[in-house]
Amino acid sequence: AIIKSKPSGRSGRQQAEYLAAELNREDETWKTKARDLKEEVLRLRQELVLTKLLSKPNNSAGAGEEHHLSESDSGCGTGSRERAISEHTRFLQNLSGLLQLDGPALALSGEGDVVWDSVLHLLSTVVDAYREAGGGRLLPQPGLLIQASQVVARVLDQRGIHQRPPVQCLGQSEDSLKELVDLLLNNSQLNKVGEVQSNTPLICGLLRPTLVRLLLSNINHLTQHLRDTCQVRERQQPVDWARYENSFYLFWLLEHLSQAGRWKCGAENQDLLAQLESQVLPLSEEFPLLALYMWRVTALLDPMSAARN
Structure with a gap:
């Protein structure tokens, strides 16, 4: 079928390689769309969590705080990876700030999976950024990476902000840490990546x-x-x-x-x-x-x- 469908001037092998490349491109396109949809679903779940917390009667943040949170920098105008880091960081910062403001009164109930999904997405995005930087690509803003790691550390140390982590979540977070350490130890571009990575430790009790x-x-x-x-x-x-x-x-x-x-x-x-x-x-x-x-x-x-x- 491949030989019969090949255009003139192209061998059967060339046609097979061309079709395989087309299938790979389509597969990558669907993977990208699926990843984007998952990110959008998580973003909506994050907004829902913040809305629930802000709408509680005992919330002392008030309407002004709600406006401040909704108008926070969303990362628009940056690269897609920087935008993802910025959005997850913003959510965790807002969540941490609200719980710090009202303490146990705003403790999450049944929303711990949203927190863990956000942490894991943020960790994997940061790891991807370091991996690609080690391969020669441009590293995102160092301040953004440091801020993201500090937010993860603060969130995982804060009582009442997450439920007991599932084994799968702990395993994924440990895998991210392992890759970060491997990238730091085996990186040959010290001034480009190493100094930033060494300033982004996840110093959390968990x-x-x-x-x-x-x-x-x-x-x-x-x-x-x-x-x-x-x-x-x-x-x-x-x-x-x-x-x-x-x-x-x-x-x-x-x-x-x-x-x-x-x-x-x-x-x-x-x-x-x-x-x-x-x-x-x-x-x-x-x-x-x-x-x-x-x-x-x-x-x-x-x-x-x-x-x-």
């Missing part, structure tokens, strides 16, 4: 242990790579200098996490912390600065380690 585990695990993999490189020099195994340099962003994040609310490493991450601590002396001669950071982080996350050493 995801903090997960983020610490991801950071410690990646640093441990790097230190093992460095030890192997030092021990088998005759094989001329090269040092991955990009990952080495980027690891200091991970140390910065661990320092920041450890100092947020005087939080310390939990039992679930003690094995990773002990593994990191055991690498300090073996690497201190070849990589003294890295070893110093390793010792500092272990001391911050586990003060007893500093006493032992």
Whole structure:
């Protein structure tokens, strides 16, 4: 059928490749339309949540606050990705502000899925922006990315703003964090992406242990790579200098996490912390600065380690 339907001057293989490309384009078009429709449905659900909260009799925000929220910057005039980040950030900011204003009186009932959908959409959009920036595309406004991450952290720390998260939501958020850490560690464009990413940590109680585990695990993999490189020099195994340099962003994040609310490493991450601590002396001669950071982080996350050493 392909051979019979091909135009003159085009081989059967060329016709098959052309039809396959057309199908792929149509598939991408439908995927884009479906994604846009999902975004629109979520936006309408967000507006409904805010309207319900503002219409409650005990709401002290009043009509003036409602007007202020409805007239907030929607992100129009920006790129489609920046607009999506801006809209989800705006909703979470408004929601957080309302609950902060009226406290438990405005606690959500049955709307926690809207909050989680907004958080997951925002996280995935931010990850997409960093991934594409690592591939050479223009990074959205750094201030917008930092603001988005800070809003997510504030929302997930705020009591009464979300219901107990489903396992699926936690899994998706952990996947987003994992990709963010991977992009930060393996990014070769430090000045373009790394500095922005290192200033957008999700320092929230709900995801903090997960983020610490991801950071410690990646640093441990790097230190093992460095030890192997030092021990088998005759094989001329090269040092991955990009990952080495980027690891200091991970140390910065661990320092920041450890100092947020005087939080310390939990039992679930003690094995990773002990593994990191055991690498300090073996690497201190070849990589003294890295070893110093390793010792500092272990001391911050586990003060007893500093006493032992």
